[in-house]
Amino acid sequence: MSGDATTSPAAAVPAPQLQSRLTCPACGHARTETMPTDACQWFYACTHCGELLRPKPGDCCVFCSYGSVACPPVQAEGRGCCG
Numbered sequence: 709m710s711g712d713a714t715t716s717p718a719a720a721v722p723a724p725q726l727q728s729r730l731t732c733p734a735c736g737h738a739r740t741e742t743m744p745t746d747a748c749q750w751f752y753a754c755t756h757c758g759e760l761l762r763p764k765p766g767d768c769c770v771f772c773s774y775g776s777v778a779c780p781p782v783q784a785e786g787r788g789c790c791g
Contacts, residue, residue: 726743728740728741728777729775729776732774733761735756739755749769768781
């Protein structure tokens, strides 16, 4: 047994970032939020102006559309949480 940790599949995949800074397109207010790891977040109400954010066409969630970091499934697999 070599004990070489570099060949472990778990070592090759970094943990996803779970914090993303959402920026409202209506008022520009930004707030750091924790992304869910087990569901898509399709809606987000801006805490400043109340605008209801929805994903842009082609994006799977509000984090992929308005966040500083893409959602965990996109980080890990390069595709959205909804397929």
